[in-house]
Structure formats: C-alpha cells, structure tokens
Amino acid sequence: MLAKLPGPIRIPLALLLLAANILLHVLPLFALSLVKVVVPVHGIRLACSRMLVAIAESWIGVNNFLFGLFTRIRWQVEGLAGLRRDGNYLVLCNHQSWVDIPVLQKVFNRRVPFMRFFLKQQLIWVPLLGPAWWALDFPFMKRYSRETLLRHPELQGRDREATRQACAKFRHMPVSVMNFVEGTRFTPAKHDAQSSPYRHLLRPKAGGLAFVLDAMGDALHATLDVTIVYPEGRGTMMDLIAGRVHDIRVHVRELPIDATLVGSYDDDAAFRGRVKLWVNALWREKDARVAQMLMAADAAPVGE
Known part of the structure; x- marks a missing residue:
C-alpha cells in the first residue's frame, strides 16, 4: 500500500500522479469544449455536454482512487x-477548508x-483548472464590496443575474448546484468578527440559495443538507495529499x-425574512449536529 511509503517519496509521487491525472483529463476536455x-x-452540443460530464466524473474517480492509495x-x-x-x-454545506x-x-x-x-471570478485564471471549470459550465461570480456598490450602484444585482444565467443552462440537464452557505471558509477570526451565534x-x-431557488425552484426536486466534520481539526489540501488527514465524517440529509422559499429575495421583504428564518433554523440544527459528530468521534475507540 503506497500510504506506507516514506513521506519524501510518497508526497512527490502523489503530486506527480495527481498532476498527470489533470493533464490526462483536461486535454480531451478542452478538445471537446472546442467542438x-x-x-x-x-x-451535438448536448452530446458534448454529456461527454464533458463523463470526463469530469472520470477525473474525480481517478483522484479518489489516488487518495485511497496514498492516504489512510x-x-x-x-x-x-x-x-x-x-x-x-x-x-x-458548511465550509471549513478547500478539503x-x-x-x-x-x-x-x-x-x-x-x-x-x-x-x-478570479479562479478562471487558475492554469488548466480555470478553463476546465469554464468548459464544464461552472458559474463564475464577480463579488463586489459594499464600498464598490456604494460608488457604483449600477453594479447592484449583477450576481443575481449571473446566477439566473447559470441556472438557465442547468434547467436542461440533471445537475447538483453546490452552495457553501457561509460564503467563506470557517476560521476562528472570522467567527469572532461576525459574532456568530x-x-x-x-x-x-x-441570498445565494434564494436566487438559485428562484431561478430553478420548479426544476429542483430536493435539497441535500450536508455536514462535514474533521475531528482532528481543519486541514489544508497539502495535509490531505501528504496523508495528515485521518478522520472525515459526513452527514447527508435530503x-x-x-x-x-421560492420568490423575489430583493423585492419582497416578507419573503426575504422567511428565507432567513429557514436558513438560520437549518444552521442551528447543523451546529448541533456538528457538536454531536465531534462527540461521537471523541468517544470512538482508538483506531476505529
């Protein structure tokens, strides 16, 4: 098992194979995108979209295989x-790490x-991966600061329109639209700055999930409430590749x-309040679930 190799051999080998997997899948993906x-x-475009998804799923499948080889x-x-x-x-889903x-x-x-x-929006410039995400119809959002919006009010609502355009493509294909509802990765500093309850x-x-529901509500058939916990603490992508992440727990609720919850978030104050109440209730349940999952991990026998 490659996870037993010494770190100075295992980590470069894992990085090399992950990079090779990117090239193996990105090159045909680019060629098909051109068609x-x-x-x-x-x-033909519909057939290309299905083939692009098959390539992407193969790419992920090989990554999963490699992580299984190099980590425990x-x-x-x-x-x-x-x-x-x-x-x-x-x-x-809650958001803790790029992992x-x-x-x-x-x-x-x-x-x-x-x-x-x-x-x-900036991620479109990531070498190889950015164009690959674009080819796979990942929506790119340009976020504006409060100060920018005050200076340029005409930019208000651009994210909503970008969401609508992305979701318009998704209405004609099976899709799972992923939303990290917190909008950023958890850190203690961010938690304190927000005075998070x-x-x-x-x-x-x-706002983000309300825009997706407004654009796709009748096309969606369920929400998946996902909770991820790292009992040893949040790790980085390099921690994952290097085999320093040993315990991952995931809870999925349909x-x-x-x-x-389908309506105009910007224009209807009562509706906006209703969505916020629903999300806050969901997040209270998720916070309790995270605590339960961490307690279960602490109580688990060593080596389980």
Missing part, C-alpha cells in the same frame, strides 16, 4: 440511501448529477423543496 463552441447544432482516511458517511443520478439537487471539495466529490461522484460550484459555524447567507 461544443464551434458546432452550432443543439443535439477513516470515512464515516451517513445518508446516501435513495440519492438519484437523474435528479436535480440544491446542495447546502471540503474533494470530500464532496468523493461522497457524491456518480451518486448524484455532476456538481457545479459557484466560483469566484453558532459554536462551530459562521453566519449563513440566504429535504423537500419548500415552495414558500
């Missing part, structure tokens, strides 16, 4: 029964439709789409 852009025939992680995952590959899901993304990909790859994340979570932001 999709150049050929104006709807049927104790996985505890609950709530995967009944998930559908032909469904449309809104996936809501969350490979965790979500391992848990859901080929169990639900391919997940699209809302990404910061939750022990293990940042304050949730309701919830029906509440029709009362």
Whole structure:
C-alpha cells in the first residue's frame, strides 16, 4: 500500500500522479469544449455536454482512487440511501477548508448529477483548472464590496443575474448546484468578527440559495443538507495529499423543496425574512449536529 511509503517519496509521487491525472483529463476536455463552441447544432452540443460530464466524473474517480492509495482516511458517511443520478439537487454545506471539495466529490461522484460550484471570478485564471471549470459550465461570480456598490450602484444585482444565467443552462440537464452557505471558509477570526451565534459555524447567507431557488425552484426536486466534520481539526489540501488527514465524517440529509422559499429575495421583504428564518433554523440544527459528530468521534475507540 503506497500510504506506507516514506513521506519524501510518497508526497512527490502523489503530486506527480495527481498532476498527470489533470493533464490526462483536461486535454480531451478542452478538445471537446472546442467542438461544443464551434458546432452550432443543439443535439451535438448536448452530446458534448454529456461527454464533458463523463470526463469530469472520470477525473474525480481517478483522484479518489489516488487518495485511497496514498492516504489512510477513516470515512464515516451517513445518508446516501435513495440519492438519484437523474435528479436535480440544491446542495447546502458548511465550509471549513478547500478539503471540503474533494470530500464532496468523493461522497457524491456518480451518486448524484455532476456538481457545479459557484466560483469566484478570479479562479478562471487558475492554469488548466480555470478553463476546465469554464468548459464544464461552472458559474463564475464577480463579488463586489459594499464600498464598490456604494460608488457604483449600477453594479447592484449583477450576481443575481449571473446566477439566473447559470441556472438557465442547468434547467436542461440533471445537475447538483453546490452552495457553501457561509460564503467563506470557517476560521476562528472570522467567527469572532461576525459574532456568530453558532459554536462551530459562521453566519449563513440566504441570498445565494434564494436566487438559485428562484431561478430553478420548479426544476429542483430536493435539497441535500450536508455536514462535514474533521475531528482532528481543519486541514489544508497539502495535509490531505501528504496523508495528515485521518478522520472525515459526513452527514447527508435530503429535504423537500419548500415552495414558500421560492420568490423575489430583493423585492419582497416578507419573503426575504422567511428565507432567513429557514436558513438560520437549518444552521442551528447543523451546529448541533456538528457538536454531536465531534462527540461521537471523541468517544470512538482508538483506531476505529
């Protein structure tokens, strides 16, 4: 088992194979994307989209295999029964580390439709990965600070329109739309700065999920409430690759789409309040669940 190799050998070898996997999948992905852009025939473009997803799922599958070879992680995952590959899901999750993304990909790859994340606009410039995310129809969002919006009020609502445009594409294909509701990764400093009422979570932001529900509400058939816990503490991507992450616990809960949460978030104050109440209640339950998962991990026998 490669996880037993000495670190100076194991880590460079793991990085080399992960990089090779990127090239192996990104090159055909780019070639197929070019066909999709150049050929104006709807049927061909639809077929290209399906093939692009198959390439992406293969890419994730190989990554999962490599992490399994080079690491020794104790996985505890609950709530995967009944998930559908032909469904449309809104996936809501707490956010602690970049490790969350490979965790979500391992848990859901080929169990639900391919997940699209809302990404910061700057990430499109990441070599190889940025163009690959663009080719796979990941929505890129340009966030504006409060000061910028005060100086340029005409920029107000741009994120909402970008969300609508992205979701318009998703209405014609099975999709899982991923939303980190806190909007940023958890750190103690951010937690204190927000005066968060939750022990293990940042304050949730309701606007993003409200925009997705407004744009896709009738096309979505369920929400997946996902909670990720790292009992040893939040690690980095390098910690994951280097085998320093040993215990990952994931809880998945499927919830029906509440029709009362579909509406105009910007224009209806009563509706906005209703969505915020729903999200805050969800986050209180999630905070309690994180505490329970951590207690269970502490009580587990060593080596379980």
